[in-house]
Amino acid sequence: MHRPLRAPLLLSCFALAAVACGDDGPGDPGSRDENPCASVATGGGGLGIVGCGEIRDRYTAELFVRGSTAYTTTWGQRSAGTQLQRGNAIYVWDVAGDAPQLVDSVIVAAGATTLGDVAVSDDGRWLVVAAEPGPLSLLVYDLANPREPVEVGRWNGGSGGHTAEIATIDGRLHAFVAVNSAITARPRLAIVDLGTPSQPREIHSRPLPATIVHDTHYRDGLLFLNLWDEGLTIVDVGGGGLGGTPAAPVDIGRVATVGGNAHNAWWFHDPQTNAKKYVFVGEEQAGAVPVTSGGDVHVVDISNPAQPREVAFYSVPGAGTHNFSVDEARGVLYAAYYNGGVRAIDVRGDLGTCTPAQKAPDGRCDLAKMGRELAVGLDGTVGVPGFDPPYVWGVHFAGGHVYASDMVNGLWKLRAAQR
Amino acid sequence: MHPSPHRTAVVAVAALTLAAPAAAQHDGHAPPVRDSSVRVAPVVWYVGATPVLTHATPTAGGRKLTEGYVAHPVAMLHAATPRGALSLQAMLNAEGLTLRRGELATGVFGEGYVDRRHPHAYLHEIVLTGATRAAGVHLSASAGRGFAPFGSDDPLVRPFTKFPVNHHHAQLLERLVAIGAVRVGAFTGEVGTFNGDEPLGPGAEPRWRRFGDSWATRLTWRPARAIAGLGALEVSGSFAAVRSPEDPDRVIGLDQRKWHAGARIERPTRVGALYALAEWARTTELDEGRPVFEYRSVLGEAALCGRRLHAALRLERTDRHEATRLEDLFRIPVPHDDVSIIGMTRWFTATMRLGTAPWSAGMLRATPFVEGSIASPQDLIPRAAFQSHGFYGSRQLWLLSTGIRLGVGAPHARMGRYGAATAPAGSHAGTHGGC
Numbered sequence: 001m002h003r004p005l006r007a008p009l010l011l012s013c014f015a016l017a018a019v020a021c022g023d024d025g026p027g028d029p030g031s032r033d034e035n036p037c038a039s040v041a042t043g044g045g046g047l048g049i050v051g052c053g054e055i056r057d058r059y060t061a062e063l064f065v066r067g068s069t070a071y072t073t074t075w076g077q078r079s080a081g082t083q084l085q086r087g088n089a090i091y092v093w094d095v096a097g098d099a100p101q102l103v104d105s106v107i108v109a110a111g112a113t114t115l116g117d118v119a120v121s122d123d124g125r126w127l128v129v130a131a132e133p134g135p136l137s138l139l140v141y142d143l144a145n146p147r148e149p150v151e152v153g154r155w156n157g158g159s160g161g162h163t164a165e166i167a168t169i170d171g172r173l174h175a176f177v178a179v180n181s182a183i184t185a186r187p188r189l190a191i192v193d194l195g196t197p198s199q200p201r202e203i204h205s206r207p208l209p210a211t212i213v214h215d216t217h218y219r220d221g222l223l224f225l226n227l228w229d230e231g232l233t234i235v236d237v238g239g240g241g242l243g244g245t246p247a248a249p250v251d252i253g254r255v256a257t258v259g260g261n262a263h264n265a266w267w268f269h270d271p272q273t274n275a276k277k278y279v280f281v282g283e284e285q286a287g288a289v290p291v292t293s294g295g296d297v298h299v300v301d302i303s304n305p306a307q308p309r310e311v312a313f314y315s316v317p318g319a320g321t322h323n324f325s326v327d328e329a330r331g332v333l334y335a336a337y338y339n340g341g342v343r344a345i346d347v348r349g350d351l352g353t354c355t356p357a358q359k360a361p362d363g364r365c366d367l368a369k370m371g372r373e374l375a376v377g378l379d380g381t382v383g384v385p386g387f388d389p390p391y392v393w394g395v396h397f398a399g400g401h402v403y404a405s406d407m408v409n410g411l412w413k414l415r416a417a418q419r
Numbered sequence: 420m421h422p423s424p425h426r427t428a429v430v431a432v433a434a435l436t437l438a439a440p441a442a443a444q445h446d447g448h449a450p451p452v453r454d455s456s457v458r459v460a461p462v463v464w465y466v467g468a469t470p471v472l473t474h475a476t477p478t479a480g481g482r483k484l485t486e487g488y489v490a491h492p493v494a495m496l497h498a499a500t501p502r503g504a505l506s507l508q509a510m511l512n513a514e515g516l517t518l519r520r521g522e523l524a525t526g527v528f529g530e531g532y533v534d535r536r537h538p539h540a541y542l543h544e545i546v547l548t549g550a551t552r553a554a555g556v557h558l559s560a561s562a563g564r565g566f567a568p569f570g571s572d573d574p575l576v577r578p579f580t581k582f583p584v585n586h587h588h589a590q591l592l593e594r595l596v597a598i599g600a601v602r603v604g605a606f607t608g609e610v611g612t613f614n615g616d617e618p619l620g621p622g623a624e625p626r627w628r629r630f631g632d633s634w635a636t637r638l639t640w641r642p643a644r645a646i647a648g649l650g651a652l653e654v655s656g657s658f659a660a661v662r663s664p665e666d667p668d669r670v671i672g673l674d675q676r677k678w679h680a681g682a683r684i685e686r687p688t689r690v691g692a693l694y695a696l697a698e699w700a701r702t703t704e705l706d707e708g709r710p711v712f713e714y715r716s717v718l719g720e721a722a723l724c725g726r727r728l729h730a731a732l733r734l735e736r737t738d739r740h741e742a743t744r745l746e747d748l749f750r751i752p753v754p755h756d757d758v759s760i761i762g763m764t765r766w767f768t769a770t771m772r773l774g775t776a777p778w779s780a781g782m783l784r785a786t787p788f789v790e791g792s793i794a795s796p797q798d799l800i801p802r803a804a805f806q807s808h809g810f811y812g813s814r815q816l817w818l819l820s821t822g823i824r825l826g827v828g829a830p831h832a833r834m835g836r837y838g839a840a841t842a843p844a845g846s847h848a849g850t851h852g853g854c
Contacts (some may be wrong), residue, residue: 076743078811286711286758
């Protein structure tokens, strides 16, 4: 059961939004008596700050934005004064204005210490959230009122859902859940039919004898599995022409990305050229949360999905990428980069052709050397006055803005990058 | 089919039951060094346990806890052919029954437990050794489940009841091992291979297919004659390459490179046997061959075991990684969900122990004790998610324990070496530093 907390209880700091902020510098979590979000907006162009919604009693995890409503999840444990707050909260935000306003929250009272992925179904009716450490692995909420999620279903996958992507296939909502390993269970991919959201039903389980699936990405009948050191695997679940279905997927091809640790993916459809050539793969290396990170963005050419190959990469020294969102109309990849903030990268055109000077020794094109970095925001090494250095978990491009979930500070609304 | 460890345990229990009690005597004095490989070695057994009451204030989550357990419920066996050509060393440990939730030990970590010591495997050790000697060269080959040739003695046979924080930096145990050892004069060399995975629980089988994926080597110097002022001296250095110890299926687990150096002395004094150990250890974790985290430890401990009273002191500075905790704040996920850490802490710990000399009642020996420690963690990564002061609510973390060590028979004097690598008889004062 969840316990909704009404907005007024958690909005006291935002009531101070009309009060000018002092230059109080970074403070202890939860100890602020002023809201620095009120004056944090910056001028300038791409990825400038429009506003923020501050959360400092829990670590913020993933986000999803639909219309004027955003949802953020929470992670791990955070010491707030003498209290230890778990990552068992879903926050609901009104993002119509410049500064996101917290309007509701849902606490998963038992069975969750981290809520990871969050996503809204295409029809806007259902909110699906991954849960750890297990056995609770997936939560489903009814969004009849988008600002007041009501829990309708739970699914126990064994040892927790590390990530959960959703897609509507043949009119039925499905979830692709990366189930953690446990002492008595190997990691696996579970495909869950959410056609009846109150009764999630597992229809496929893919055991992983030698790796994990960290995240998935679904589009047009293809499922992309991020299998850590095994790399990216492309699976037909209805659109690959090999007869695959969600209940009986068929593998198409696989590529081991450089450096391993394949973490997340995005299949880019360019509406200008109708090209569907590239998949961007995030690599997550070891770091210390929320201070350091490592790992590049890898560009995989899937012109022949049976034989995908890596052709380019993007790297930020001293920082590592996490989740993606793409403004496909403008051809801009937004990559959450933890302590590196948010990176906007021009991904239009041919990414696999470059000059010798723009190539790495292994022949891959370096997008940074190709001048494809468009903008940087929330760079943790630069910081934001009045805030602890950001550590960005996720990004979502929606409604012409970029939203960034910052584990340390909360939710940011940024200007989109300019080409 | 793999042999079941439970079946092996049953066999070992039967052997312990049938064995004749032939308790070795440890008088706390270091006689002239003898050669253990040619002495007549009888069957030696021991059964013991330590009921203990512990108060922690504060510990994880800022809580104050008082708990009681039966710690170290063990049965030990050492059996050898008359000239030591073959020997068996075994130990069963029932902590999986008596310490399922772990033993309060703020700062200690390992095998999914944090701020509690984990229960050890039921089949802690069963190692068969073949040894020979030719032209002054002692050779041995050992195989079974037990200690890799790395680091210092198991804390179980050192003076304190509470384990040090550095247990997982300074010992590698409960592995499937194959070890070769050679001793020439004062020098001993060991090389061993083993499975990198740590036990997943007291009754869990090791990953048999992982045998041989890790290795370790140790060089030890023991002067043939006592050095003035130092008594019996032992100096060792060791290295281990361990594959994915915390992720048994090597899915995303980090590998480890471990280094250890230690010096150990024992000598008689006017008031009793003196034991001291100083050690340094370093563990580097690697992801895809790249070093990502490094942990260091320095530890010094000493015990003076008089005719009436025993006293011991341990000072330690050890680094520990921090991971997201489960709803039970003393546990973390095993295997981990991710490769990142949420912090790193350096533990400064001082532990003092006072006890009496053993009381004897027939075959039973009883040693009452009190043990107290103060630990102070320091955050090594500013702004990391884990901040010790916020988590514990204090910078001084106290542990106070009292209990009684009970035993029948003769425990292993030392643990962690086999065959030609064992200390020659008489060069040590006995179990628990002679206390």
